[in-house]
Amino acid sequence: MHTETDTLAPRTVVAADDVIALVDLRRHFGAGEHTVKAVDGVDLRIGRGEVVALLGPNGAGKTTTLDMLLGLAEPSSGTVAVLGAPPAKAAAAGAIGAVLQTGGLLSDLTVRETVEVIASLHGRDALSRVPAVLRRTQLDHLAGRRISKCSGGEQQRVKFALALVADPDILVLDEPTAGMDVTARRRFWDVMRADADAGRTILFATHYLEEAEQFARRTVVMHRGRIVADAPTAELRASLGARAVAATLPASGAADLVRRLTATGGVADLRVDAGRISLHTTDSDAVASALLHAGAHDLEVMAPTLETAFTTLTED
Numbered sequence: 599m600h601t602e603t604d605t606l607a608p609r610t611v612v613a614a615d616d617v618i619a620l621v622d623l624r625r626h627f628g629a630g631e632h633t634v635k636a637v638d639g640v641d642l643r644i645g646r647g648e649v650v651a652l653l654g655p656n657g658a659g660k661t662t663t664l665d666m667l668l669g670l671a672e673p674s675s676g677t678v679a680v681l682g683a684p685p686a687k688a689a690a691a692g693a694i695g696a697v698l699q700t701g702g703l704l705s706d707l708t709v710r711e712t713v714e715v716i717a718s719l720h721g722r723d724a725l726s727r728v729p730a731v732l733r734r735t736q737l738d739h740l741a742g743r744r745i746s747k748c749s750g751g752e753q754q755r756v757k758f759a760l761a762l763v764a765d766p767d768i769l770v771l772d773e774p775t776a777g778m779d780v781t782a783r784r785r786f787w788d789v790m791r792a793d794a795d796a797g798r799t800i801l802f803a804t805h806y807l808e809e810a811e812q813f814a815r816r817t818v819v820m821h822r823g824r825i826v827a828d829a830p831t832a833e834l835r836a837s838l839g840a841r842a843v844a845a846t847l848p849a850s851g852a853a854d855l856v857r858r859l860t861a862t863g864g865v866a867d868l869r870v871d872a873g874r875i876s877l878h879t880t881d882s883d884a885v886a887s888a889l890l891h892a893g894a895h896d897l898e899v900m901a902p903t904l905e906t907a908f909t910t911l912t913e914d
Contacts, residue, residue, distance in 0.1 A: 616643040616645060617644060617680070617681055617767065617768055618642070618643065618644040618679070618768065618801065619642075619643050619677075619678075619679040620640050620641060620643070620663070620666075620667065620676070620678055621641055621676055621679075622639055622640075622641060622675065622676040622677070623637055623641070623642075623663065623675075623676035623677070623678060624637055624638055624639055624640075624673060624674045624675045624676050625659075625662050625663075625666060625671065625673055625674050626674045635822075635823045636659050636662040636823055637662050637663050637666070637673075638659070638824050639676075639823075640659070640663060640676070640820075640823075640824065640825055641825070642663075642818065642825065642828070644799060644801060646767075646797055646799055647794055647795070647796075647798065647799060648794070648800070648816060649790065649791070649794045649802075649813060649815050650802070650814060650815075650817070650818060651803075651804060651809070651813075651814030651816070651831070652801060652802065652803040652804075652818050653803070653807070653810055653817060653818070653819045653820070653908055654803075654819060654821055654912065655912050657822075658820040658822065658823070658912075659820050659824075660772075660803045660820055661699070661772060661803065663820070664698075664770055664772055666678055666685070667694075667770060667801075668689065668696050668770060669684070669685030669686040680693065680694055680768065681693055681694075681767065681768070692720045692724070692765065692766055693768065694766050694767070694769075694770065695760075695761035695764055695768070695769050695770070696761055696769070696770040696771070696772070697757045697758050697760075697761045697769070697770075697771045697772065697774045698757070699772050699776065701757075703745045703753055703756060703757070704745060705745050705746035706744065707744065707745055708742050708745070709732070709737050709740050709741050709742070709743055709745065709748065709756055709759075710728070710732065710742065712745060712756060712760070713731060713732065713756070713759050713760060716760045716763055716764075717763045720764040723765075724763050724764055724765070727762075727763055727765065728763065731759045731762050731763050732759060734759075734762065734789060735756075735758050735759040735762065735789075736785060737752075737755055737756065737759055740752060749777070750776070750777030751777040751778040751779060754774065754775065754776060754777050754778055755778070755782065755786075758774065758786065766798070767797075767798060768798070768799045768800075768801070769790075769793070769798060769799070769800045769801070770801050771802035771803070771804075772803050773804055774786065774804070775787075775804070775806065775809065783806075783809070787809065787813045790802075790813065794815075807903075807904050807905045807908060808904075810831065810904055811835065811904040814831050815831060816828070816829070817830075817831045819834075819907075819908060819911050819912065821911065821912045826912070827911050831904065834904070834907050835901065835902055835903065835904045835907050836901060836902060837907070840864070840866065840878040840882075840902070841878065841879060841899055841900060841901055841902065842876065842877075842878055842898075842899070842900040842902075843877055843879055843886060843889070843897070843898070843899050843900075844874060844876040844877075844898045845886075845889045845890075845894040845896060845897045845898070846873060846874050846875075846894060846895050846896045847870070847873050847874065847875055848892055848893030848894055848895075849893075850893075851892060851893070855875075855889070855894070856868070858888070859885065859889075862879075862885070862888075864880035864881050865877050865885065874896075875889075875894070882899050886899055
């Protein structure tokens with residue numbers, strides 16, 4: 599007997615350490631002086647069970663990269679390997695699933711019929727997973743509703759169900775939570791985290807930087823067709839930008855304290871407003887110690903956000 603968890607757990611597949619390998623990947627459009635380098639020499643390797651966020655401004659090449667990874671577009675040069683095989687072979691075997699921004703659903707079918715149609719393409723095992731997939735994506739109570747009557751967020755969850763029904767080893771998600779409310783987004787990422795812990799590999803592109811910050815263990819930033827950063831998310835966030843420090847100034851000696859901090863190396867953007875000082879510093883421990891020693895209180899020390907790192911990396 600299989601439990602719901604057993605039914606939906608990622609398959610164990612013997613493969614190389616890199617389940618995704620992009621080597622010198624390029625995709626160009628046009629010719630001559632009108633050539634557009636959408637993807638320009640991308641090297642990316644992702645291991646089993648990783649949760650990787652792919653970030654970048656509009657036009658950075660994220661969607662084009664994902665299209666080549668899924669076999670929806672051919673590279674101009676370079677290679678793509680999914681579980682050591684060409685993308686088309688991995689997709690045909692159900693080893694890679696996707697939730698994409700593009701591509702519509704058949705409006706006259708119900709939610710259950712839509713999932714069953716796609717499941718039927720992957721055989722009897724996939725069909726047997728349909729009830730569990732509907733429960734896991736919280737669509738079981740909407741199973742009889744026509745797609746045309748579903749909201750944008752509900753349709754996005756239907757796409758998620760379609761990606762899961764083949765029980766893929768790898769999930770590729772392009773703006774997966776677009777249109778979802780806060781509760782649905784949180785539930786979605788709870789499911790994704792559990793899948794990654796079970797060995798499923800997840801690569802997702804998003805404009806919600808807080809999603810990358812909270813759920814991605816590794817972040818890759820693209821800009822103008824190239825990868826400009828690739829590091830553990832916490833490390834990337836901490837490596838760019840100083841920490842922000844704020845505190846309420848003491849009743850006496852505040853002016854002298856401000857002068858001393860202004861003269862301290864590594865301090866920038868110092869401001870005083872209504873008796874509260876705020877600044878950025880590369881040595882938050884020393885600044886915090888000076889503030890507390892002088893009698894300041896209500897101290898706050900904030901690490902750089904991923905948004906700060908993203909902005910720094912993608913500024914022209």
